[in-house]
Amino acid sequence: MGKVFLNIMEPEDVEKIIGDLPVKKSVENVLIKEAHRRVLAEDVYATINLPPFSRASMDGYAVRSEDTFKASEDYPVKLRLLESVGAGDIPKNKVEKGTCIEISTGAPVPEGADGVVMVEVTQRKAKNNNSEEVMVYESVTMGENIAVAGSDVKKGEILLPSGALINSNKIGVLSAIGMKKVPVFAKPKVAVISTGNEIVKNDQKLEYGKIYDINSQTISNAVEECGCTPVYSEIVKDDYKSFMGKINEFKDVDLIITSGGTSAGTGDVLRTVLDELGDVLVHGIAVKPGKPTIVGLIPSENDKKVIIGLPGNPVSALVIFHVFVAPFLRKMASLKDEGGKKQTRELKISRRYHSAKGRLHYVLVKVDKETAIPILKDSGAISSLAEADGFIEIPKNVEIIQEGSYVTVMPLSEL
Numbered sequence: 001m002g003k004v005f006l007n008i009m010e011p012e013d014v015e016k017i018i019g020d021l022p023v024k025k026s027v028e029n030v031l032i033k034e035a036h037r038r039v040l041a042e043d044v045y046a047t048i049n050l051p052p053f054s055r056a057s058m059d060g061y062a063v064r065s066e067d068t069f070k071a072s073e074d075y076p077v078k079l080r081l082l083e084s085v086g087a088g089d090i091p092k093n094k095v096e097k098g099t100c101i102e103i104s105t106g107a108p109v110p111e112g113a114d115g116v117v118m119v120e121v122t123q124r125k126a127k128n129n130n131s132e133e134v135m136v137y138e139s140v141t142m143g144e145n146i147a148v149a150g151s152d153v154k155k156g157e158i159l160l161p162s163g164a165l166i167n168s169n170k171i172g173v174l175s176a177i178g179m180k181k182v183p184v185f186a187k188p189k190v191a192v193i194s195t196g197n198e199i200v201k202n203d204q205k206l207e208y209g210k211i212y213d214i215n216s217q218t219i220s221n222a223v224e225e226c227g228c229t230p231v232y233s234e235i236v237k238d239d240y241k242s243f244m245g246k247i248n249e250f251k252d253v254d255l256i257i258t259s260g261g262t263s264a265g266t267g268d269v270l271r272t273v274l275d276e277l278g279d280v281l282v283h284g285i286a287v288k289p290g291k292p293t294i295v296g297l298i299p300s301e302n303d304k305k306v307i308i309g310l311p312g313n314p315v316s317a318l319v320i321f322h323v324f325v326a327p328f329l330r331k332m333a334s335l336k337d338e339g340g341k342k343q344t345r346e347l348k349i350s351r352r353y354h355s356a357k358g359r360l361h362y363v364l365v366k367v368d369k370e371t372a373i374p375i376l377k378d379s380g381a382i383s384s385l386a387e388a389d390g391f392i393e394i395p396k397n398v399e400i401i402q403e404g405s406y407v408t409v410m411p412l413s414e415l
């Protein structure tokens with residue numbers, strides 16, 4: 001396949017190409033304590049009734065409701081107390097006419113009882129023969145203060161559908177049926193590789209001409225936010241052998257993201273390696289920043305593996321990741337809003353913005369209350385990362401955005 005760098009593609013076409021890339025999914029069973037923020041891979045049905053038995057929902061006395069119908073402040077009904085049942089206990093007696101059983105919230109309702117009188121509207125009195133009686137000052141209706149077995153969920157009913165993101169409340173639902181292991185989609189593994197002779201890790205000395213690695217950190221975090229597991233890598237030098245070696249090393253990952261080495265410079269070897277190993281689907285997008293972005297496919301064991309080459313500039317790398325890569329990773333991770341973008345906000349732009357025509361522009365913005373403030377620095381400026389909350393898209397045919405116009409802000413991270 002010939003080089004396609006000069007074949008700059010429109011962003012919509014690139015989104016379509018990425019959207020059509022192959023996605024492999026597998027399922028694994030994890031302990032419930034490890035299921036948080038994972039995606040359910042099967043429908044979950046109730047294996048028991050919820051609640052499993054009819055239980056009191058108030059502290060008080062289990063009664064036959066008809067015994068209390070005439071009860072009032074002035075004419076309380078007297079009921080003989082048979083026993084006291086706490087949560088977790090099993091009642092020994094049956095509630096017969098004229099009797100009651102003291103009951104705690106969560107305890108099983110004794111046979112014969114069809115209502116629970118709240119303790120606040122009763123008074124307990126000891127009698128001479130060591131027995132006790134309860135004065136009831138208010139009536140209860142049938143079923144009052146009782147949660148009947150299966151009234152919440154019936155055994156066999158669907159509790160959660162496949163594809164649900166297991167957050168803390170959904171963990172509660174799975175816990176209610178005593179689930180130990182939960183079927184979830186395996187998290188896609190994504191190798192994150194920074195390339196460049198000038199890049200060093202933070203445990204190395206910063207010699208003249210070198211810079212600390214930013215992209216492994218920013219992109220790995222962003223990968224995690226998409227429900228995938230980042231696999232860290234050593235920095236790869238700008239030479240064919242190192243690059244090829246590293247790509248072959250990551251045989252068991254689902255996708256590879258590199259940064260740097262995408263443009264036309266002499267050290268930019270990703271393109272050469274991809275041309276040799278597989279297919280380059282995209283090399284060049286009509287956007288700014290991020291024009292030299294690469295999307296490729298290389299053969300892997302049974303099918304093909306996707307490689308995304310992000311531009312080296314940390315701002316370009318992050319923006320391109322959010323626009324083009326994150327939706328695909330979220331789809332791989334089976335997150336519900338498959339392919340969808342993150343929650344955006346419509347805000348007023350703080351100043352008039354002038355954009356060069358011809359390419360779609362992504363502009364970092366700081367959000368202050370209801371205003372988006374454009375950050376006017378180039379994509380090599382790290383300080384813009386410190387200020388940025390998100391970015392806006394300015395279509396290729398728009399030159400001027402007037403102060404106060406509404407713009408759509410895409411957030412840069414989850415928090």
Ligand SMILES: Nc1nc2c(c(=O)[nH]1)N[C@H]1C(S)=C(S)[C@@H](COP(=O)(O)OP(=O)(O)OC[C@H]3O[C@@H](n4cnc5c(N)ncnc54)[C@H](O)[C@@H]3O)O[C@H]1N2
Pocket residue numbers: 194195196198199211212213214215216259260261262263264265268289290291292310311312313314316380
């Ligand atoms: N003749 C041309 N030159 C360039 C073009 C072009 O079309 N023709 N495109 C420019 C654009 S746009 C960008 S963006 C860069 C992208 O090039 P690369 O992807 O090859 O990136 P590098 O040259 O390796 O790096 C660019 C810049 O970013 C720094 N960098 C790289 N990786 C990291 C990292 N992990 N952490 C922190 N900083 C990183 C690197 O040191 C460079 O300063 O090419 C333009 N040139």
Ligand code: MOO
Pocket residue numbers: 287288289290291292311313316379380
């Ligand atoms: O368009 Mo580059 O990607 O300048 O930053």
